[in-house]
Amino acid sequence: MDSIVVRGNGPLKGQIPIAGAKNACLTLMPATLLSEEPLTLTNAPRLSDIKTMSELLGSLGAEVTSLQDGKVLAMSSHDINNHIADYDIVRKMRASNLVLGPMLARLGHAVVSLPGGCAIGARPMDLHIFGLEKLGAEIELKDGYLHAKAPNGLKGAVIELAFASVGATENILMAATLAKGTTVIKNAAREPEIVDLATCLRAMGAQIEGDGTSDITIQGVDRLHGATHPVVTDRIELGTFMLAPAFCGGEVELLGGRLDLVESFVAKLHEAGIDVEETDKGLKVARKNGRVKAVDVTTEPFPGFPTDLQAQFMAMMCTAAGTSVLEEKIFENRFMHAPELIRMGANIEVHGGTATVHGVEKLKGARVMATDLRASVSLILAGLAAEGETIVSRVYHLDRGYERIEEKLGGVGAHIERVQEQ
Numbered sequence: 001m002d003s004i005v006v007r008g009n010g011p012l013k014g015q016i017p018i019a020g021a022k023n024a025c026l027t028l029m030p031a032t033l034l035s036e037e038p039l040t041l042t043n044a045p046r047l048s049d050i051k052t053m054s055e056l057l058g059s060l061g062a063e064v065t066s067l068q069d070g071k072v073l074a075m076s077s078h079d080i081n082n083h084i085a086d087y088d089i090v091r092k093m094r095a096s097n098l099v100l101g102p103m104l105a106r107l108g109h110a111v112v113s114l115p116g117g118c119a120i121g122a123r124p125m126d127l128h129i130f131g132l133e134k135l136g137a138e139i140e141l142k143d144g145y146l147h148a149k150a151p152n153g154l155k156g157a158v159i160e161l162a163f164a165s166v167g168a169t170e171n172i173l174m175a176a177t178l179a180k181g182t183t184v185i186k187n188a189a190r191e192p193e194i195v196d197l198a199t200c201l202r203a204m205g206a207q208i209e210g211d212g213t214s215d216i217t218i219q220g221v222d223r224l225h226g227a228t229h230p231v232v233t234d235r236i237e238l239g240t241f242m243l244a245p246a247f248c249g250g251e252v253e254l255l256g257g258r259l260d261l262v263e264s265f266v267a268k269l270h271e272a273g274i275d276v277e278e279t280d281k282g283l284k285v286a287r288k289n290g291r292v293k294a295v296d297v298t299t300e301p302f303p304g305f306p307t308d309l310q311a312q313f314m315a316m317m318c319t320a321a322g323t324s325v326l327e328e329k330i331f332e333n334r335f336m337h338a339p340e341l342i343r344m345g346a347n348i349e350v351h352g353g354t355a356t357v358h359g360v361e362k363l364k365g366a367r368v369m370a371t372d373l374r375a376s377v378s379l380i381l382a383g384l385a386a387e388g389e390t391i392v393s394r395v396y397h398l399d400r401g402y403e404r405i406e407e408k409l410g411g412v413g414a415h416i417e418r419v420q421e422q
């Protein structure tokens with residue numbers, strides 16, 4: 001199994017290219033199931049989650065061809081000959097549940113394994129089911145699988161979500177494109193990945209308005225056609241790498257970075273005393289001198305501070321001047337990185353969904369274990385700012401969401417290498 005070894009670093013300098021968004025690509029790929037014609041995605045990230053989604057789509061009869069070293073995904077769902085998304089693939093990745101809406105819309109039936117919980121929370125699918133049932137689907141849970149059918153086809157409806165769930169919005173949005181009549185999703189998620197999905201669906205012939213706001217209106221059409229669509233920039237990879245110079249010092253330009261994707265996060269960086277400026281090619285982040293200031297953060301749905309950047313921000317707060325309070329409002333168990341950061345000398349108290357971080361002068365390298373994707377990368381950032389060597393094990397979590405992290409961070413002067421452990 002691979003581990004990542006990082007050594008405490010001086011200032012970082014240079015440029016890091018930001019990839020297409022994992023979380024956009026994972027919903028754009030199942031959109032191929034909605035049409036018999038090919039869908040091609042450009043600017044795709046090279047990640048293990050993308051391979052898992054390719055495997056899942058392949059198991060349903062779709063063809064996914066990876067071109068240009070994985071940056072282009074050419075997909076065709078001409079022949080969908082299986083309607084069962086098997087537990088063995090779905091359990092590897094929760095986003096597998098995003099085939100449910102498209103399969104139901106295209107085939108009129110689907111059987112999809114319930115993904116189950118994961119390290120960060122229980123993550124039920126009640127809102128996905130609620131929305132699809134409003135569209136006329138009949139859904140039953142049997143043997144751990146959701147058995148969904150729409151004997152009379154899907155029909156447009158007004159669907160008010162109790163919480164602005166990203167996945168539920170995506171599943172309902174995709175299903176509604178082929179439903180009869182008009183669907184309105186109220187309290188829809190507003191994340192950039194939803195806007196990217198709607199943009200791609202429009203390129204395929206769907207009629208959608210209001211994406212990026214809380215009310216999305218979809219006028220169903222009879223069929224969707226092929227398209228080529230560039231995946232939006234990964235705002236979480238962007239935010240993660242913005243924290244590297246903020247934490248270690250130096251100046252790094254994030255190529256392809258866009259302020260509108262990370263505004264609430266950048267507001268917190270400014271409060272902490274970090275400079276962020278827009279350039280022709282992206283965003284430049286600099287910390288020239290002085291200690292980072294402690295700031296409080298509450299995670300919220302977009303446009304609020306993203307939960308997927310909470311672990312990384314907590315790592316930086318470990319050596320900030322003062323005390324910061326981090327409130328996690330999206331997932332009930334997303335502080336698994338705290339005990340590992342404490343092994344590196346951090347002073348953190350966790351009570352329920354609140355973590356209080358008392359800044360210390362320095363972290364110290366240690367052997368630590370990654371528990372989930374963003375926890376893993378928070379430990380790498382902490383290791384770069386710590387004294388001595390940090391070994392992060394279980395980095396398969398990391399490979400789900402960060403392509404070639406050693407190359408990207410190594411390229412700006414970080415001491416980081418991947419090793420194989422027995």
Ligand SMILES: CC(=O)N[C@H]1[C@@H](OP(=O)(O)OP(=O)(O)OC[C@H]2O[C@@H](n3ccc(=O)[nH]c3=O)[C@H](O)[C@@H]2O)O[C@H](CO)[C@@H](O)[C@@H]1O
Nearest residue numbers: 023026095123124125126127128165166167168308330331
């Ligand atoms: C592949 C992907 O895009 N993953 C992202 C997506 O996950 P995901 O789509 O799973 O996140 P949701 O927005 O659905 O979940 C947010 C909260 O709603 C709850 N919930 C969700 C659905 C449901 O039917 N019932 C319910 O109670 C969840 O348990 C969680 O507490 O958005 C999250 C919130 O920004 C991000 O952290 C994930 O990185």
Ligand SMILES: C=C(OP(=O)(O)O)C(=O)O
Nearest residue numbers: 023094095308373374401
């Ligand atoms: C929680 C995440 O992903 P997923 O929803 O795929 O588990 C993430 O990207 O941080």
